[in-house]
Amino acid sequence: MNDIAALPDIAGSQPDEPKTLAEAAYRRLRRDIIEGIHPPGEKLRVEHLKDHYAVGAGTLREALQLLVTDALVVAQGQRGFRVAPISLDDFEDITRTRVLLETEALKQSIECGEDAWEANVVAAFHMLSRAETKLEEGNEGNREEWELRNQTFHEVLISASPSRWCRHFQNILYLQSERYRRLSLFRQPISRDVHSEHQAILDAVLARDVEAATSILTEHILRTLEAVRQIPSDVLS
Amino acid sequence: MNDIAALPDIAGSQPDEPKTLAEAAYRRLRRDIIEGIHPPGEKLRVEHLKDHYAVGAGTLREALQLLVTDALVVAQGQRGFRVAPISLDDFEDITRTRVLLETEALKQSIECGEDAWEANVVAAFHMLSRAETKLEEGNEGNREEWELRNQTFHEVLISASPSRWCRHFQNILYLQSERYRRLSLFRQPISRDVHSEHQAILDAVLARDVEAATSILTEHILRTLEAVRQIPSDVLS
DNA sequence: TCAATATATTTTCTCGAGATTTTAATTTAG
DNA sequence: CTAAATTAAAATCTCGAGAAAATATATTGA
Numbered sequence: 001m002n003d004i005a006a007l008p009d010i011a012g013s014q015p016d017e018p019k020t021l022a023e024a025a026y027r028r029l030r031r032d033i034i035e036g037i038h039p040p041g042e043k044l045r046v047e048h049l050k051d052h053y054a055v056g057a058g059t060l061r062e063a064l065q066l067l068v069t070d071a072l073v074v075a076q077g078q079r080g081f082r083v084a085p086i087s088l089d090d091f092e093d094i095t096r097t098r099v100l101l102e103t104e105a106l107k108q109s110i111e112c113g114e115d116a117w118e119a120n121v122v123a124a125f126h127m128l129s130r131a132e133t134k135l136e137e138g139n140e141g142n143r144e145e146w147e148l149r150n151q152t153f154h155e156v157l158i159s160a161s162p163s164r165w166c167r168h169f170q171n172i173l174y175l176q177s178e179r180y181r182r183l184s185l186f187r188q189p190i191s192r193d194v195h196s197e198h199q200a201i202l203d204a205v206l207a208r209d210v211e212a213a214t215s216i217l218t219e220h221i222l223r224t225l226e227a228v229r230q231i232p233s234d235v236l237s
Numbered sequence: 238m239n240d241i242a243a244l245p246d247i248a249g250s251q252p253d254e255p256k257t258l259a260e261a262a263y264r265r266l267r268r269d270i271i272e273g274i275h276p277p278g279e280k281l282r283v284e285h286l287k288d289h290y291a292v293g294a295g296t297l298r299e300a301l302q303l304l305v306t307d308a309l310v311v312a313q314g315q316r317g318f319r320v321a322p323i324s325l326d327d328f329e330d331i332t333r334t335r336v337l338l339e340t341e342a343l344k345q346s347i348e349c350g351e352d353a354w355e356a357n358v359v360a361a362f363h364m365l366s367r368a369e370t371k372l373e374e375g376n377e378g379n380r381e382e383w384e385l386r387n388q389t390f391h392e393v394l395i396s397a398s399p400s401r402w403c404r405h406f407q408n409i410l411y412l413q414s415e416r417y418r419r420l421s422l423f424r425q426p427i428s429r430d431v432h433s434e435h436q437a438i439l440d441a442v443l444a445r446d447v448e449a450a451t452s453i454l455t456e457h458i459l460r461t462l463e464a465v466r467q468i469p470s471d472v473l474s
Numbered sequence: 475t476c477a478a479t480a481t482a483t484t485t486t487c488t489c490g491a492g493a494t495t496t497t498a499a500t501t502t503a504g
Numbered sequence: 505c506t507a508a509a510t511t512a513a514a515a516t517c518t519c520g521a522g523a524a525a526a527t528a529t530a531t532t533g534a
């Protein structure tokens with residue numbers, strides 16, 4: 001047996017297969033909403049969607065309820081479901097709340113993290129760096145991979161925090177911000193600043209410098225806000 | 238028309254009638270879980286519950302999914318639903334995360350709140366004080382009312398915060414902590430300290446003193462943690 | 475007696491059809 | 505021609521029955 005197998009899963013981590021049809025439909029729907037296939041504000045008619053996702057009406061209904069949990073879908077009394085709308089104000093709110101939670105979680109992580117956590121951070125950073133290299137070589141097909149590894153890097157950073165609630169809320173907010181980032185990425189490719197910021201966070205983490213790590217992370221997150229501000233308001237529908 | 242009618246609803250506020258059977262069942266189930274009728278860890282069999290709550294199987298299923306949103310119920314793959322377990326560690330986490338979010342929201346509220354917000358805070362405090370007076374007179378039947386007004390007071394305090402996400406997460410955490418508080422209240426009745434703390438928060442808010450208000454609120458919330466620590470561990474099952 | 479396999483029961487999960495409610499279209503009155 | 509009211513269409517919500525899975529029980533062999 002390899003030692004690395006004892007560590008929490010980072011690399012080949014599919015967050016365990018969906019064990020129910022409802023959950024499978026939930027994941028596909030979530031992906032389609034985040035990617036903008038179902039635009040913000042669109043009405044989600046059960047009858048039209050059940051055949052496309054190849055499940056029964058009640059099953060699709062459950063999937064929609066799960067999406068309400070993530071606030072990607074809003075349920076309106078007796079008037080069905082709708083993709084959650086987006087706005088600049090909302091994204092500002094998401095970003096600031098995310099800073100609040102993620103810096104706190106990172107602080108706890110640095111204070112509580114053991115060697116294995118450091119190793120995971122280094123590993124996740126490495127995976128992310130490789131994806132960035134591929135992207136710089138012009139292979140746009142790896143963008144999906146970069147997204148995933150970026151998310152993993154941020155998750156691993158706070159994974160040593162004992163606060164399950166901070167992590168839970170952070171996950172929700174990350175999904176939300178991912179929606180906005182998809183929109184901004186079309187006009188603003190991943191800059192080298194992003195990579196150097198990730199590097200700086202890694203360095204601060206390994207130096208166990210809470211102050212530096214949190215302030216860099218804050219700047220890093222707020223930068224995304226600036227990117228979204230560049231989007232013409234008509235795209236936000 | 239009375240001026241007070243223009244203000245957001247405080248007094249006679251039922252959070253708008255449930256418009257669907259699923260939501261009605263959801264609310265009753267939520268109440269029963271918080272009150273401990275369904276103890277932590279209990280298996281929630283759909284077949285047994287559908288007749289008690291007088292709804293169909295699919296409908297009750299939806300209600301359970303909604304409860305997963307509030308993390309009061311956990312869904313386990315293909316093995317049904319279960320009341321979320323409780324633990325002292327979990328409550329510590331809940332409390333600390335709540336402090337983080339609620340102090341931030343209160344700070345924003347004080348900075349952004351207008352006259353109408355102040356009026357709402359004063360009104361909610363008054364409602365709460367009256368309920369406390371009734372309780373001191375020995376009428377235990379008003380405990381339910383006090384719970385509701387205490388929640389309303391805390392909600393109104395942060396209602397002027399522009400951060401919908403902070404308020405959303407705070408609502409979830411409040412429901413969670415209410416579960417634990419129900420357990421502690423049996424052996425520790427509402428002390429006069431609680432009332433004086435509410436008074437102190439009100440004073441600080443009216444003085445627009447962010448520093449004082451947030452520190453008192455922090456102490457206030459952490460005090461509940463101490464109360465729960467007094468519970469024998471066997472009650473936590 | 476214990477372990478492993480096989481059977482039986484229970485429970486969850488899924489589907490399609492019917493009842494209510496909402497939304498859109500049409501008609502009618504002013 | 506506008507606005508309210510009536511009618512028609514669509515969609516949501518709800519229910520009960522059947523299929524798949526998991527748990528519990530019983531049986532068999534060592």
